[in-house]
Amino acid sequence: MKTRALGMVGLLAVVIAAIFGLFVVPPDANQGDAQRIMYVHVASAWLAYLSFGVTALGGLLFLWKRDLRFDAVALAGAEVGVMFTAFAIWGGMMWGKPVWGTFWQWEDPRLTTTALLLALYVGYLLLRHLTDDPMRRATRAAIVGLVAAVDIPIVHFSVVWWRGLHQTATFGDPAKLLHPSAPLLFVVALMGMLTAFTIVWAYLMIRRYQLARTAWQIEEHGRLGRISAARQAAVRPVRPVAEPHPEEVGS
Amino acid sequence: MNDALFVIAGYGVILGGLAVYAVTLARRLRAAREESLRIRRDARQGSEPGR
Amino acid sequence: MTIARPAEPPLPQRRRRWGLIAAVAVVLAVIGYFAFSSIGDALVYYLTPTELMARGDAAYGQSVRLGGLVKAGSIEQGASADLTFVLTDQTTDVTVHSDTLPPSSFRENSGAVVEGTLQSNGTFQAxxxxxxxDENYVAPSGSAVPSHVTP
Incomplete structure (x- = not known):
């Protein structure tokens, strides 16, 4: 119930932030209306980082405590993070075409490392299908999740370390952001969208975690069922011969 | 202007995608919970006559 | 005959763990290679005018990307799609000519990256x-700004 309320608050916040970013805030003097995409683009990228950070942390805690609940948290982060990475890339393309003059540039370090980030976590999700053993699956996923997390700081600092088309981080220099020349409405619009997306993210993470736990319970039950069935099959020959097999007679 | 189309495409896919994911997730969760409940009920009924 | 030797099971598991560690090491090595090879010259997204000119005769006819600032007052836009401007890194200037229209955000004193080749006459055909x-966003001056916003 509380989770549903969180989802409702998130929905409301996103609607308000979108109206604010689309209609209230003036367009950028140089880029025009296309700059409005920045609000959803940056918010998506931020939540992609956060999701994959949670995946790494969940993996680390799983390896330490051997508790499958941490693996469920890591899985939630990976799936939600893949979605937000795809959104960040899509928003970036829709912003890049009118402003840069191109949808995509393969040699740009920010774009290439982000594409790698998406590929790594799609790989993480695929890898989870390789084995039915929950502990082994969680262990492998945790290691891959930790290795893939190396790309998170590479993506973030790619605009500082290497030359590219992509501008440096919006929040890279707080002094610049809080400078009087930075329009306050832009800052408010971005902070609003970041907050709204983060609330929605928390809601989705909780729901995805619940799904992972429920799926695990179903999986576990199937395993127990197979074990008890095997045990019964092994016991059956010892039973008295006079008793007919109930499975064959009934239904 | 032409820019508006990109803004609509950007916001539309991202916000629409979020909504679709949220709805799909809720549906997956409901299906899983029903399945889990059904299995537990079946297990209780299945084991009772034997004991 | 049916008695399993107790020493048998742990061995494959240990071997599998080493396989996993090896796989992780390979992935890390590949990521590391990509990360550090691009610090070098192998994956530079664009050259500055000074770097291009430093190549001397080798620069001509080579397909490269050139990045810099659009020099103030240098933009000459002819009929429909005939654009000439000067790209500078404050040390070296390169005259760029293009037959394609730039995006509407193209302005003097803003950054630009052009793709093309340096011609033998010294102009860069993009x-x-x-x-x-850059990441500095500016509210439009004049009536477009809501009255309650102080510039």
């Missing part, structure tokens, strides 16, 4: 003009 903007 097949694509991209605008590299």
């Amino acid at each position: 097949s694509q003009v991209l605008v590299k903007h």
Whole structure:
């Protein structure tokens, strides 16, 4: 119930932030209306980082405590993070075409490392299908999740370390952001969208975690069922011969 | 202007995608919970006559 | 005959663990290679005018990306899609000519990245003009700003 309320608050916040970013805030003097995409683009990228950070942390805690609940948290982060990475890339393309003059540039370090980030976590999700053993699956996923997390700081600092088309981080220099020349409405619009997306993210993470736990319970039950069935099959020959097999007679 | 189309495409896919994911997730969760409940009920009924 | 030797099971598991560690090491090595090879010259997204000119005769006819600032007052836009401007890194200037229209955000004193080749006459023939903007967003001056916003 509380989770549903969180989802409702998130929905409301996103609607308000979108109206604010689309209609209230003036367009950028140089880029025009296309700059409005920045609000959803940056918010998506931020939540992609956060999701994959949670995946790494969940993996680390799983390896330490051997508790499958941490693996469920890591899985939630990976799936939600893949979605937000795809959104960040899509928003970036829709912003890049009118402003840069191109949808995509393969040699740009920010774009290439982000594409790698998406590929790594799609790989993480695929890898989870390789084995039915929950502990082994969680262990492998945790290691891959930790290795893939190396790309998170590479993506973030790619605009500082290497030359590219992509501008440096919006929040890279707080002094610049809080400078009087930075329009306050832009800052408010971005902070609003970041907050709204983060609330929605928390809601989705909780729901995805619940799904992972429920799926695990179903999986576990199937395993127990197979074990008890095997045990019964092994016991059956010892039973008295006079008793007919109930499975064959009934239904 | 032409820019508006990109803004609509950007916001539309991202916000629409979020909504679709949220709805799909809720549906997956409901299906899983029903399945889990059904299995537990079946297990209780299945084991009772034997004991 | 049916008695399993107790020493048998742990061995494959240990071997599998080493396989896993090896796989992780390979992935890390590949990531590391990509990360550090691009610090070098192998994956530079664009050259500055000074770097291009430093190549001397080798620069001519080579397909490269050139990045810099659009020099103030240098933009000459002819009929429909005939654009000439000067790209500078404050040390070296390169005159760029393009037959394709740049995006509407193209301005003097803003960053640009052009893709093309340096001709023997010293001008750079660009097949694509991209605008590299920075992260400073500016509210439009004049009536477009809501009255309650102080510039």
